[in-house]
Structures are given as structure tokens and as C-alpha cells.
Amino acid sequence: MNLTLKIWRQKGANDKGKMVDYKVTDISEHMSFLEMMDVLNEQLIAEGEEPVAFDHDCREGICGMCSMYINGEAHGPDRGITTCQLHMRMFNDGDTITIEPWRAKAFPVIKDLIVDRTSFERIQQAGGYISVNTSGNTQDANAIPISKHAADEAMDAATCIGCGACVATCKNSSAMLFVGAKVSQYALLPQGQVEAADRVKNMVAQMDLEGFGNCTNTGACEVECPKGISLTNIARMNREFLKANLKG
Numbered sequence: 025m026n027l028t029l030k031i032w033r034q035k036g037a038n039d040k041g042k043m044v045d046y047k048v049t050d051i052s053e054h055m056s057f058l059e060m061m062d063v064l065n066e067q068l069i070a071e072g073e074e075p076v077a078f079d080h081d082c083r084e085g086i087c088g089m090c091s092m093y094i095n096g097e098a099h100g101p102d103r104g105i106t107t108c109q110l111h112m113r114m115f116n117d118g119d120t121i122t123i124e125p126w127r128a129k130a131f132p133v134i135k136d137l138i139v140d141r142t143s144f145e146r147i148q149q150a151g152g153y154i155s156v157n158t159s160g161n162t163q164d165a166n167a168i169p170i171s172k173h174a175a176d177e178a179m180d181a182a183t184c185i186g187c188g189a190c191v192a193t194c195k196n197s198s199a200m201l202f203v204g205a206k207v208s209q210y211a212l213l214p215q216g217q218v219e220a221a222d223r224v225k226n227m228v229a230q231m232d233l234e235g236f237g238n239c240t241n242t243g244a245c246e247v248e249c250p251k252g253i254s255l256t257n258i259a260r261m262n263r264e265f266l267k268a269n270l271k272g
Contacts, residue, residue: 025051025117029064031076032124034133037140041133043122053113057100058083058090060112077136083108085250088187092137093124098189098248106187106250126188128197130234143234144186144202150230151223152206154215174212181208183251190245190253196237201245203231204257211264221268228265 026049034041048064055063058080065075081089090107094100100110115121123137131139156162184205191199207224210216216223239258246255 025053025112025115025119027051027060027115027118028120030120030122031137033076033136034125035135037132037134051112053111055112056083056108057092057094057110057112058108077134077138079138080108085109086185088185088250091126091139091141091187091189091192093126093192095122098126098193099187099250103247104250104252106185109250126192128188128191128236130197130199130236131188131191139188141186141188143236144188144199146234147199147203147227147230148186148206151219151226152210154210154219156215168214170213178209178212181205181212181253181257184209184249184253185251187250189248189250191236193244193248194237194239195242195244196240198239198245199231199234199236200239200258200261201249201253201255203227204259204261205253207261207264208257211260220264221271224261224264225268228261 026047029046029048030043031046032041033044046064046068048060048067051060051063058078061076061078068075079089079091081087083090085106085108088106092099092107094107094110099105099107101114102110125131125133125137126139130143131141134140182205184202186202188202190201191197207227210223211220241255243255246253
């Protein structure tokens, strides 16, 4: 298939960006979206032009690095996948495809389609962990009884890969689905109860400090999340936050 690509080009964080049109030909429907981008970059290099910068790593839908806003949708028109798992059979010959970076104050553009998502890392560092005594007297995790329901919900929350699609698709650039998932995976387990109050307060405070917007329950984040993280995690985070503040 032959395609027209409208791609955001920006040399650096302090430069003014713009949309640039490119043509690619003989694209196989069996290619992944990133393979199509590789074809474009090989073409640009052969023509003496600078290739399009974009993030990628595992290309297996695990790491979440391959973040692109494609035709107005985070990770493109398919559901439950990352950009690297999107295949060109989702498009038609002659299509025009618009490709942009995530758009959020807390995700500043580094170059072209690459954004700085270290704000997520700082939220994690604020409380997304448990403190464990590793002196040799650590209790065996298998000795702690956990209900099947709680274990399943904690595992579902833990599948969040931190790609930022929830932020990119939210009209408010809210990170509450991400933070809700990271709070929930510990709040549901006994190992996370000891630091539960400090965790949720610190992570929410850091989220606000990073400049993410508020949640207005449109549900777009859950729809676009490649791992299907549920909105119930936001509700759980709000309950945990209220409980932590009531305790003082």
C-alpha cells in the first residue's frame, strides 16, 4: 500500500515544531507500525535527511516505550495493544496517517515523537514501593493468606506498563489511571498496608506537582489503555486518599 504520513517534527525541547508530509510506498499490510516507520527512516537516510526520532524497545507490547498518537488515538485505531503491535492492515491504501507525540504539560517533547516521561518515574519514587526488612528474617510471601479476588485485582493493576496513553488521551492530561493502578497494586495486598497512607498521599502530591490535570470521569483513559486498566483503580485511589487524610 502507498501512504501519506503527516508527522510532527521538532528538533529539540526548545524548538518550534511542525507537521511534515512524507510519502511511503509498497508497505505490506503484515508490517507492524514501527516497521513502517523503519522503512520511512531508511528512505530518509538514503535521501540525506534526518530520520524521525521515536521511542521503542521490546517491540512486544511489554515496555510501553513505543508511544505515538496516531490519527487522534493513543497507540492508533486498534484496541488493547501498544503501537508496536499495531499492524498496517488496520489502514487502507492511499490513507493519510497523522502521527504526533503525546501532548501533555508533564510530558514535554524531547525530539520529534519522543517525550520525557520521567514524571511517571518521580511519582513511583514518591511511594510506589514497599519497604522490606531484608535482614534474613523476612516472612515468606506464600505464608501470608491473600484472597483470590484481591490477588487477581492486584495483578490486574500491576499490568500497567506506564506508557502514558491514559494521559495522552485524557482531555485534562490526567495521570489518575496510572497512579490509581500503582496505588491499587499495593493497597490490595497485606504487604502494602503498612505504608498505605503515606504512599497514596505522597504519590498524589507528586502527581499534582508534575502538572497533570484532574480526572473528570470521561473514561477515555480506560478505553485507550493497552492493558485495559480499569477505572475502578481511580475510585480505589480516591478512597485510599480520603482514608489517609481522615487519619491525619
